[in-house]
Amino acid sequence: MTFSSFGRDMNLTMEVICRELFLHNRESIKIQKEETAVRNLVKILDAALRLCNEKGFASMSLRDLSREADLSLGAMYSYFSSKDDLLRLMQGQCRSMVLRALESGIEGFYDPRMRLRRLIQAHLYSSEILQPWFYMSYMETRSFPKDEYSLAIEAELFTEKTLVDIMLEGQASGLFKPVNAGLLGAVTKAMLQDWYLKRWKYSKRKITVQNYCDFVLDFIESYLLFTAEA
Amino acid sequence: MTFSSFGRDMNLTMEVICRELFLHNRESIKIQKEETAVRNLVKILDAALRLCNEKGFASMSLRDLSREADLSLGAMYSYFSSKDDLLRLMQGQCRSMVLRALESGIEGFYDPRMRLRRLIQAHLYSSEILQPWFYMSYMETRSFPKDEYSLAIEAELFTEKTLVDIMLEGQASGLFKPVNAGLLGAVTKAMLQDWYLKRWKYSKRKITVQNYCDFVLDFIESYLLFTAEA
DNA sequence: GTCTATACCAGGATAGAC
């Protein structure tokens, strides 16, 4: 699976994302006409992701946002009922996109080595496309209200558990070495997250998602596979 | 180097830290008497770290802080001149402690393998002791004013460069395999940071800093060393 | 050195015209 084929399959443009967000939240959004709603949601979310990733959600004022989104304060309140509600909308959309990306990455594959590769690729590739979403989600989790917080933690642990389960499977079938799968899963997650948390660093060094992905796979597989050294 | 010997050597109690912070910032702190100042700084910084790590610096109000620190608003303003100034004080103190810990970790060691081990240990052990400081520093960097931001980024890159330099040294002397040292340094940093960023996760699983450290060292050395498999 | 009281403003939220 290459990055460009993944991107084509997932089709995650802002317009598509906002349309889905609109359809899933018709009750809470006061605007009726789909085209109007989607057009403005694109403006709002683009601006929100930009501001939020610069200074953090708490420091982003709705006045800033209204200026950047080129919509009045009053108009924006037709799309969400409070600032927290905006965060909830974005967070929910992000969670559903991530889950879909990871699941579509591994479905139909049964060999542990292949499943591990595809899961890591799906994670890195989707965080490449949705970087501002992933970043915001990571940085703002702690300020969520209790129920949203739990959902976010659950999602974090789910990814990790999926990684660990694949490793355990591979160990059970004798394909992988009997290393500490729990810890390997944890640090793998950390490496995957670093890709969207330190984007500035990797861009500056001209390291592409493909480079990073190949390296991480090599590093992990060297530790897991029995294959002799080159 | 074990965690407890490191802890003994560094002697990083809140009282010691605040005394140092006071001595380095006498001009900006309006209180004269050292004992009074240190006693109150401990109260302020303990509370600030707690609140800040819960909800983020921007969402921590000085009213909250004054209540938690059990000092009036007016009194607190004798210790810093603005909320941003408080952040600057804490940030500066954190940077100086980290640098000292890392340097004292590797000084006097020349074998690349040993230097790498000691640097990783020093980083993990100090982040174990200073977890709230490290966490705050990581999460708030992006909201710093420009000059403070540059200093923080510089510190991040310095640690990474130290790691990479040791790896390159080891490769040059033929001790380490010729893997991509730049990327290995980057993901190593990510693994080190995960220890203080996801403390809740590791505590819950009863993984100690010693467990984590041993695992990370094994993982990295397996990739770097020529030694045959067990 | 520490407190209380208060100035002042920015931010979230809403009402009601168009």
Added chain:
DNA sequence: GTCTATCCTGGTATAGAC
């Protein structure tokens, strides 16, 4: 559906008594 005008809370910061 969108805008402008406005309300009101709660934030940072300071003044001045003790």
